[in-house]
Amino acid sequence: MAYKKFAVSPGFREGGSLFKPEQLAVLDSIVGDDAKIELTTFKQLYVEMEEDRISAVQIQLKEVGLDIQPAGYYTKNLIACNFCRGAEDAGLNVAKRLDEAIVGKEVPSPLKIGYAGCALGTSEPLLKDIAVVKMNDVYDIYVGGEAKGIKARLGQLYVSGIPEDRIIPLVTRLIAIFQELGKKKEKFSKFVERLTIEQLQKMTQHS
Numbered sequence: 001m002a003y004k005k006f007a008v009s010p011g012f013r014e015g016g017s018l019f020k021p022e023q024l025a026v027l028d029s030i031v032g033d034d035a036k037i038e039l040t041t042f043k044q045l046y047v048e049m050e051e052d053r054i055s056a057v058q059i060q061l062k063e064v065g066l067d068i069q070p071a072g073y074y075t076k077n078l079i080a081c082n083f084c085r086g087a088e089d090a091g092l093n094v095a096k097r098l099d100e101a102i103v104g105k106e107v108p109s110p111l112k113i114g115y116a117g118c119a120l121g122t123s124e125p126l127l128k129d130i131a132v133v134k135m136n137d138v139y140d141i142y143v144g145g146e147a148k149g150i151k152a153r154l155g156q157l158y159v160s161g162i163p164e165d166r167i168i169p170l171v172t173r174l175i176a177i178f179q180e181l182g183k184k185k186e187k188f189s190k191f192v193e194r195l196t197i198e199q200l201q202k203m204t205q206h207s
């Protein structure tokens, strides 16, 4: 029997990425005894189960408010902070719109995009491929963070002090450039190094 993997996320709200007990109860009751459920490092659960039952299971998971995305070489759900400063101060609505705009896009290697509602950055944004950090009323974007391996590195400042309405155009343009020019299996941090920040800034200046 063929098995396939997909990603499940509860989304995020004030308090963080929180599953409701009934969502987990539904998940437990429908995936089957031989399913594998993996807790990833990027706030998605990976469910591996019988391929021919996946469509029906995904419909039921969506009905209880869970977000379903492909696993593998795709952009992940936005990895957001817990919005402890409150929805407005920490930019919860901005983060939700950004999540909808970026998630589930096919890319040369899995892409993690982080968000922090203030400079404390408790969601570790500088270790993500792309990160948006709210700085009072404006936003900074970092690129090229890498958490894995002995050559782990922090993201570099790509643009500073931008207004809210430029976030989605810039981040989606960065993803599109990676889709177009990234080599298969090339990590985004390596891609940024190869193209250089300056070149990326030039390519996105009108976004």
Ligand code: SF4
Pocket (backbone or CB within 6 Å): 081, 082, 083, 084, 085, 086, 090, 116, 117, 118, 119, 120, 121, 122, 123
């Ligand atoms: S990044 Fe700032 S707003 Fe978000 S949870 Fe951390 S301290 Fe709170």
